[in-house]
Amino acid sequence: MDITVEQLAEARLITADDREVRVPATLRYTADDPLAVFVDFPAHAALHGEEVTWTFARTLLDQGLRAPAGHGDVQIWPYGRTRTVLEFHSPHGMALLLFQASALRSFLVRTYEVVASGQEDVADVVERGLSALFGGV
Template identity: 35%
Template structure:
């Protein structure tokens, strides 16, 4: 059974000096964590820098400005050239990235085919998570 949906794409990072830097990005969704999406960014040393946030935030963000915390997402334009903007903030700084909106929407639709929104809580393995919490495991 398929348990994840992943996709590779290049995002553009806007540097403080106005440069556009391509950042290879792995979009990852796993059915055992049905409420979250992961973006894994490759840095210059080939290490992966993960960002995990709510799938419903991304789903809302492909339509309109969403998020008011460390992740903000919004669309720009229409058609095949439309862009998705992401503003990621941490105590160490922030990054503004853009990606192909149609590519992200296609991937997002696949995540909902794997685990529909109405079935997200059914896919959660709450017993395992609770047992780990009570046993002190990470």
Template identity: 35%
Template sequence: MERLAARITMRLMTGDERSRLLEVGWSYRSDEPHAVALDFADFQPDATWTLSRDLLVAGLHGPAGEGDVHVAPFDDAYVLIALADDEGVALLAASADAVARFLAATARIVPPGLEHTRIDWDRELKDLLVA
């Protein structure tokens, strides 16, 4: 299994025109090839969101997402990520270049379209049957 980790500075946008910078841990694992984890532990303990790699890639080029997660480009230099839960919506902005570099690095580990070759289907089936 290969792992990739990076820290990307993200701006948490608030409704009162203030914002707060957050250092967010981004991680990717070859055995979970469709997922990118965003770890907000520096801001809120145990706060980790798992996003689709394909959603993040699509969101670099145009609005993408439905449900709890939406991603869209903003001003050519940023990507906006909206995360919703029962407590509300967090709107975050990150450097589009930083996100694109991270996603390009994930593509070197598991090229898009080949994710299925990296999944341990026996383990997944066993986990499904145990649950």
């Protein structure tokens, strides 16, 4: 199944001096990787001038829209009534981004229309992951 959901979204990057800088992002989901969601940032919005994609569990986004969720590289939590924070950690530093919660919810609903929660073909995902890990075709 090769169905992809993409949605443009505007994020606000919180700078070290507490300013909010507009950053375009693309929220992406593919039925071929049904457990994951992707957030793509264009090269001009990234630290090293190259496009950046963050990948994390769709369930993490779902949980983070309602309450603080995640440990490690990606953490998500509600911020007031209308916004949601996505916090990304990498060896190069940390990025704190605010998204409109309604945009994230809308995207999430669209992903569940493609693959319902609990209907993900985990066996296929594991098979492809193991194949990639061990150099199979």
